[in-house]
Amino acid sequence: MPGHDPLRRVLPLLEVRPSRVVRAVALGVLALGSSVGLAAVSAWLIARASQMPPVLQLSVAVVSVRAFGIGRGVFRYLERLASHDVALRGMAALRANLYDALARGPVTGVVALRRGELLTRVGTDVDDVGDVVVRALVPAGVAAVVGLGSVVLVGAFLPVAGLALLACLLLAGVLAPWLAARSAAAVERRGADARADVTARTLELFEDGQQLRVAGRLAGRLDGLRAADARLAATTDDAARSGAVAAAIGTGAQLLAVVCSLLLGVPATLAGALAPVELAVVVLTPLAAFEATQALPAAAVQLRRSREAARRLVELLPAATPEPSSGPGARGTGDAPDGSAHDGRLLRLAGVAAGWEGTTAVAGVDLDLRPGSVVALAGPSGVGKTTLLLTAAGLVPPLAGTVSGRDSLFVAEDGHLFATTVLENLRVARADVRPDDARAALEAVGLDRWLAALPDGLDTVLGTGAGDVSGGERRRLLVARALLAPARVLLVDEPAEHLDATTADALVGTLADHARRTGRAVVVASHRLAALGVADEVVLLGRPGGAQDAPATVVARGRHADLLRDEPDYAWAAAQESLPR
């Protein structure tokens, strides 16, 4: 376990300074210690007072009781600030380190990010790991110190009562938290399937509810949801048993300690081994000492939750050694000084097979791109066009064959638009994009009217109110950004998606012009064929014979016009798009 504890791997990334944790624990000890001190001193005070000594003899106790009464609140406040400060620093450092690790790690890890829902959880996972300080480490440290302190205090008067208190504290502070964490883990583990079922059914009802109403199946589906929820309740109910036992132990241990103190202390007092005033302290101190252990079951549950979050973060983190070739310097320089591969080629694919995790999607692709080349990748959806582009861009290693030439940019269908201004979003391509360049690029993709309608023009922040972008505007912004990029090869995935036919075709034309005018090369993946007449070459991917599990290959290649003439399927598909409206 220790070697594989993900929390241990992630904790260094929090960059927690031990002195800050010690300070938080010390303040917590002072706060809880005030509580225990209050109980012990007031027990002494009233026991002594009942012996009616001169009032002056009590004055120190009176003052300390009041001081403890004030100290608790004040120290607790300071402790909470100190421990939250540690946690917040840790979360900030963790976020930054996570970003750095992902930015510097192998590029394939980053591409994989897109494929999972890992990113959607990063925010909460970072918070959960950071919470381990406030909710687990500091409370545990405080409980250990205060618990032992109470044991020493009671033990100083009657050692055997101190041992009894220690045993009870261990019950409440170790056994109960262990049971609570075990219960929480069991609820989560055993309920996982049932919970996933409930979520799936709920989402289905939201997505397909209207269809179910029309089809008359809604009532049946709601019954299904109710049954799934009942199954979830039944499994978690069973798993939560030990949690209830933990609650019982927590409460019972406190009173058990008092009973033990009486059983051991009263005979000692009667025998004269323990002063009556000390008996009061021995009996009443445990009542307060257990406040220290009350937070521990929750702390154990938090520790587990933080560990789970850390496990997911570790999965995100690249393996310990970063790939030297993937650094930022590698991109943009390429093999030759001008960024080309060899003999004037910008990018060359030779016998490339592309795929994910060993499953080949496309095989046997050869492609040469020279300055001004415009190539289209066509083929039905799911044939592997995107995977091939990712491989060509060097973002996914080829499963076979070679990819040479590095200065290429993959323009993803779902590229990210940042929640900042239009101009800053375009500057992602290149830091020195001037407003005029930006306007020209937006005009080239047909967004000039959209830009004119924005309240603050290029300085409008995207994603808020007026800066909301539709699917089509988003696609065109991504292409505009690609046009501004210095890369010599643009690999553009489905630029026509979410666009009407005219705009889509014009956009492909814009990319082709850009390539020819600036001596770049462009590869466009598209399932829409009508616009591909501007390409020098159309590479048609497909699975001959319709075999579902064989990798796709190049079934035909040539100019759009030639394919229309020679490939009946291609011609048919293109004709469907170009029928008069």
Place this chain on the structure above:
Amino acid sequence: MKPLDPRLLRRARAARTYVVLTAVLGAAAAGLVVVQAFAIAHALGPVVTATSAGATPPPAQVWRWVGVLALVAALRAGVAWAQERFAQRAAPRVVAELREQVVAHAVALGPRRTGAGDPAAVATLATRGLDDLEPYLVRYLPQLLLTALVTPTLVLVVLGLDWVSAAVLAATIPLVPVFMWLVGVMTAGTSERRLRTVERLGAQVLDLLAGLPTLRAFGREVGPGARVRALGEASRRATTGTLRVAFLSGMVLELLTTLSVAIVAVGVGLRLVHGGMELVPAIAVLVLAPEVYLPLRRVGAEFHASTDGIAAAERAFAVLETPLPRSGSSPVPVLDAGTLVLERVTVRAGERGVEAPSGLSARVPLGTGRPGGGRVVALRGPSGAGKSTTALVLLGLLRPDDGRVLLEPAGGQPLDLGDVDPASWWSQFTWVPQRPSLPPGTLRDVVADGRDVPDAALAAAARTTGLDAVVAGLPDGWGTRVGLGGVGLSVGQRQRVALTAALLPGADRPLVVLDEPTAHLDARGEQVVLDAVRAWRDTGRTVVVVAHRASLLALADQVVDVAAREVTGARA
């Protein structure tokens, strides 16, 4: 914001039982705390008093009280066990009840869920958001009830023992909420402002992380690292500022409760010195004083559980209290050879300041229901014109904001669609949307949908739609489990499943609405759709197609042009 919303008790039966049980257990806990205090005082007091005076206390009595205390320990452990058990059992049931109601209500609100807020937010609420109720129910609510039961009981008991201490307690308890409220009011503005800053900074970091693949593709990933650090530092400073203020109320709570326990202890001690009090009641008061405040302090500690849980409940109630659209009750007239009339049908599209469709009028003659008498009606228009919305209006799932839809039976009186019983209207329709739903079950069950279908008919329909090729590629053919917990099918494959189901004989609903898939449809897929539409027309049905491609328009008997209109000034 009420700590215990009566609507929660009204809507969730499990919550009612739970609150009653928790109250009973709370009362038991209050009684046990009192007995505990007396047992400790009676076991300890006489020993201290007697040995101080050099005498010997009656040991039998002392041991009897220690026995009582041991019994109380066992009972309190039992109560704690039962409370936790009931809580763990009730919480998922309450969540389940609310979830089902929210889902059912949201679906009944129609495709636009008018008034219920962002659909994604409602879905999140129903899947994960309602889980926030669990900590509220398990941790916060019991403490709230204990505060209501234990605190006053204990003050009364203390009053019986020592009225001065009772007065101190009774005076400080009301101060707790007053001070917390004061601190809250004085700091509300600043902390909310700061909280917004923190949220914005956090969102910026996540935005950078989410954009990392894009930054990486452009080779621009290194620069923002420093920015992530700077944002984190700014966020920490802003949060610390908020916490410094937010924790003040916690400090007030701790200070008042602990200080008044200290005051009680000192007061009791001084009265003991002057002989104004016996030791036994003094110990009882000393043991009881912190217990008076304990539930109150725990309520404070579980404050976050309460706000999250209450917020989740409020969101659920906001959905549940959104009024449902009025629905008609007339039965559907005979539609064969009748006419569907759209009169200036207008639907406003959310916040976009657009009407789509806008003022759509058309007369749509319906099929005769006999072979050869079918009709194909295509809805045409650029994307965003409101074609799919028009289909939803025809399906009776969406009310037009303006205008109406009339049903004219052949030779009969026209009837407003709004007056027709929705269930009977829906039973006339086969609807194949862009993303058809896939019920759980084997592929054959899903396609047959409870009908008795001969294999030959199934095979014929599957051939028309190309589902036969999909079936051939599945591990168990027609017996493959699909839908929930089964094999995932692509959108194109789902479309084929839905088309096949709609093509089978026995699916004799006279009206078909087909929303043609736009994205990723290849030549073969398109041919499937055309063949299906022809097959429906041949059986005499009316097919309303939302057409995105020329090929479908070419097939139509009637083309209805749908257009949107921007509403000027709507975005003021």
